[in-house]
Amino acid sequence: MRTLVCVKRVPMTGGKMVLTADGQALETKHLGFTISPHEECAVEEAVRIGGEVVVLTLGPAEAEEQLRDCMAIGADRGILLKTSEEWDAQSTAGAIVDAIRGEEAFDLILFGNESADAAGFQVGIRVAHALGLPVVTGLKKIEVGEGRVRCERDVGGARDVYEAPLPAVLTVLEGLNLPRYPSVPGRLRAKSKPLAVVEPARPEQKLEKLRLVVPEGQGKQAEVLEDAAQVVAVMQSLGVA
Amino acid sequence: MILVYVDSDELSAQAVGFARTLGDLHAVTFAGPYQPTAWAKALAAQDADAIVAAGSDRGNELLAHVGAILDQPFAANVIAIDGDMVTRVRWGGSLLEEARLHGAPKLLTVAPHTQPAAEIGDVETLDAPDDGSPKVLERVEESSGGVSLRDAKVVVSGGRGVGSAEGFAIIEELAGLLGAAVGCSRVVTSAGWRPHADQVGQTGTKISADLYVACGISGATQHIAGAKGAKKILAINTDPEAPIFASADYAVIGDLHEVVPAISAELKRVRG
Numbered sequence A: 001m002r003t004l005v006c007v008k009r010v011p012m013t014g015g016k017m018v019l020t021a022d023g024q025a026l027e028t029k030h031l032g033f034t035i036s037p038h039e040e041c042a043v044e045e046a047v048r049i050g051g052e053v054v055v056l057t058l059g060p061a062e063a064e065e066q067l068r069d070c071m072a073i074g075a076d077r078g079i080l081l082k083t084s085e086e087w088d089a090q091s092t093a094g095a096i097v098d099a100i101r102g103e104e105a106f107d108l109i110l111f112g113n114e115s116a117d118a119a120g121f122q123v124g125i126r127v128a129h130a131l132g133l134p135v136v137t138g139l140k141k142i143e144v145g146e147g148r149v150r151c152e153r154d155v156g157g158a159r160d161v162y163e164a165p166l167p168a169v170l171t172v173l174e175g176l177n178l179p180r181y182p183s184v185p186g187r188l189r190a191k192s193k194p195l196a197v198v199e200p201a202r203p204e205q206k207l208e209k210l211r212l213v214v215p216e217g218q219g220k221q222a223e224v225l226e227d228a229a230q231v232v233a234v235m236q237s238l239g240v241a
Numbered sequence B: 001m002i003l004v005y006v007d008s009d010e011l012s013a014q015a016v017g018f019a020r021t022l023g024d025l026h027a028v029t030f031a032g033p034y035q036p037t038a039w040a041k042a043l044a045a046q047d048a049d050a051i052v053a054a055g056s057d058r059g060n061e062l063l064a065h066v067g068a069i070l071d072q073p074f075a076a077n078v079i080a081i082d083g084d085m086v087t088r089v090r091w092g093g094s095l096l097e098e099a100r101l102h103g104a105p106k107l108l109t110v111a112p113h114t115q116p117a118a119e120i121g122d123v124e125t126l127d128a129p130d131d132g133s134p135k136v137l138e139r140v141e142e143s144s145g146g147v148s149l150r151d152a153k154v155v156v157s158g159g160r161g162v163g164s165a166e167g168f169a170i171i172e173e174l175a176g177l178l179g180a181a182v183g184c185s186r187v188v189t190s191a192g193w194r195p196h197a198d199q200v201g202q203t204g205t206k207i208s209a210d211l212y213v214a215c216g217i218s219g220a221t222q223h224i225a226g227a228k229g230a231k232k233i234l235a236i237n238t239d240p241e242a243p244i245f246a247s248a249d250y251a252v253i254g255d256l257h258e259v260v261p262a263i264s265a266e267l268k269r270v271r272g
C-alpha cells in the first residue's frame, strides 16, 4: 500500500482577521502555521491504513515545518514543491499531478475536501481527472479492501455509501478519525526523514486573486447581563425559554 | 444562457435567485443515484455562458468536476459578480476575496445564505449515462439521537472552559431545559470530550439557531464561521477581553461552572 497525502500550510488565525496594508494577504507576523483539520485527518487515516505514506505540499520553504509535523505522526517522507508565489487551484493541481507522475504509482491519494483558507473545493477532483482516476469526496469513513475502497459521506441525517477501485483519489473531512498528537520521539524521528524539494514553474493564473477584504460585522457591542434572571428574561423575549 | 444545476433544497432556490441576475436561465437536474463524474460530464456538454450551482456539498463537487473536464477555472462560494470580477468567501466566511475569473463558460457556486431565494420554475431532467465512475450505492439512515445541531432552534455549546467530558453535564442540563442541541468547540473534540458531530465551526457544523449560547469558548474566527448563522449569540466567559464578545449580542462575564447551573435553576424556578 502506498498513500500520498496533500496538505496546505495556512496561518493559525485567532479571534480576528488582520490583513497586510496592501490587502494581499493575512498579516501573519504574530501567527503560527498549521494545516486544515481535514488534512490532519487525511494524514492520520493514511498512517492507520499502513504501508508507505508520503506527504506533499506546494508552498514556501517554511512549509517544510508542516511536512515535518505530518512525519511526526507517522508519514515516512515528504515532497515540498517550493515556490514564493501564490498559485490558483488549477495550477496547484497541475504541479501536484507533475509530482505524482515522477513517483512510483500510489494506491491512494488523499486530500482535504477544501483547504482552510482559499477553500476552492477542487484540487483533489482536478488531480483525479488529470490522472484518469476515480474520485470520491467529503468522506467521513474509509475502508480499504482488496483492490477496492468503500467510503461513506454524511448527507444530513444519513450516510451515502460509495465504492471505488484502487488506485483512487479521496477527499476527506474532519471527523473521519481523531488524529493523534505527535509524540516527542515521533518529532525527533521526523527530523531525519527524507524530504525532496522541487521548484516548479508557475503557469498563467486563471482565478487571479486581486485583494482580500474583511467582511463587516466583526466588532459588535454585546449587552452585558448581570445575573441568571436577566439571562432568562432575554431567553423569554427571544421566545426560546 | 445561464445553466443552473438545482436540487430540491433551499440553497438551490438561492442559487437561482443569483443566476437570474446574470441572464436567461436554464435550470437542470438529474434522476437516479448521485454519480458526480457522470452528472458533471452532462453539465459540461451543455452550451452555456455560465454554469452555476449552490455552494452546497453537491454543487461545489459538481462544478469542480466541470472545471476539471473543461480545464476552466471554478470560483466556489461567490457572493457577487460583475463581469469578470467575483467576490468569494474564504476561511468559511471570515474573509472575502476579490478575484478575476478568467475563462468561459464562467463556473461558479453561490455562497449559502448570502442571496434571496427565488422561485425555481421549470427544471429539465438531463440524461447522464452511467460511465462507471463512483456513485451512491446505498443510503444508510442514521438513528437521530435528539435534536440535530444544524436545525436546532437553540444550541448550547461548551469550549475548553468546560474543562472535561464530565463538565458537559451542566451544558446538557441547560440544553435539555431549552430543548436545545449540545455543541462544542474544536478543542473539545480534539480532546475527545465530545464527538466531532457536535463541533460547531468552519470544519464542523454551521448552525442556524435563534439563540446560540457559547460557554467557555474564546471565539476563534473558525468557530464563529459556524456560529454566525445564529440570530442571537449569548457568550459566557471569564475573560472580558475574549474575542467572542465581539460577535455576541449578550455577554455574561463569569465562571460558566456557576453561571450555567444558575441559569438552569432560574429556568426551573420561573416555570414553577
Ligand SMILES: Cc1cc2nc3c(=O)[nH]c(=O)nc-3n(C[C@H](O)[C@H](O)[C@H](O)COP(=O)(O)OP(=O)(O)OC[C@H]3O[C@@H](n4cnc5c(N)ncnc54)[C@H](O)[C@@H]3O)c2cc1C
Pocket (backbone or CB within 6 Å): A006, A007, A008, A009, A024, A025, A026, A036, A038, A039, A056, A057, A058, A059, A060, A083, A084, A085, A086, A087, A088, A089, A092, A110, A111, A112, A113, A114, A115, A116, A117, A118, A119, A120, A121, A122, A123, A124, B090
Ligand atoms: C507563496 C504562496 C502564497 C499564498 N498565499 C495565499 C494567500 O494569501 N491566501 C490564500 O488563500 N492562499 C494562498 N496561497 C495558496 C493558493 O492560492 C492555493 O493553494 C490554491 O489556490 C489551491 O486552491 P485551494 O486552496 O482553493 O484548494 P482546495 O481545492 O480548497 O483544496 C483541497 C485540498 O487540496 C489540497 N491542496 C490545496 N492546496 C494545496 C497545496 N498548496 N499543496 C498541497 N496540497 C494542496 C489539500 O489537501 C486541500 O485540502 C498561497 C500559495 C503560495 C505558494
Ligand SMILES: Cc1cc2nc3c(=O)[nH]c(=O)nc-3n(C[C@H](O)[C@H](O)[C@H](O)COP(=O)(O)OP(=O)(O)OC[C@H]3O[C@@H](n4cnc5c(N)ncnc54)[C@H](O)[C@@H]3O)c2cc1C
Pocket (backbone or CB within 6 Å): A011, A012, A013, A014, A034, A035, A036, A037, A116, B158, B159, B160, B161, B162, B184, B185, B186, B187, B188, B199, B200, B201, B202, B203, B204, B205, B215, B216, B217, B218, B219, B220, B221, B222, B223, B226, B236, B237, B238, B239, B242, B254, B255, B256, B257
Ligand atoms: C483551519 C482551522 C479550522 C478550524 N475549525 C474549527 C471549528 O470548526 N470549530 C472550532 O471550534 N474551532 C476550529 N478551529 C480551532 C480554533 O482556531 C480554536 O482553536 C478553537 O475554536 C478554540 O476553542 P475554545 O474556544 O474552546 O478554546 P480556547 O481558545 O482555549 O478558549 C477557551 C475560553 O474559555 C474561557 N474560559 C476558561 N475557563 C472558563 C470558565 N470557567 N468559565 C467561563 N469561561 C472560561 C477562556 O477565557 C477562553 O476564552 C479551527 C482551526 C483551524 C486552523
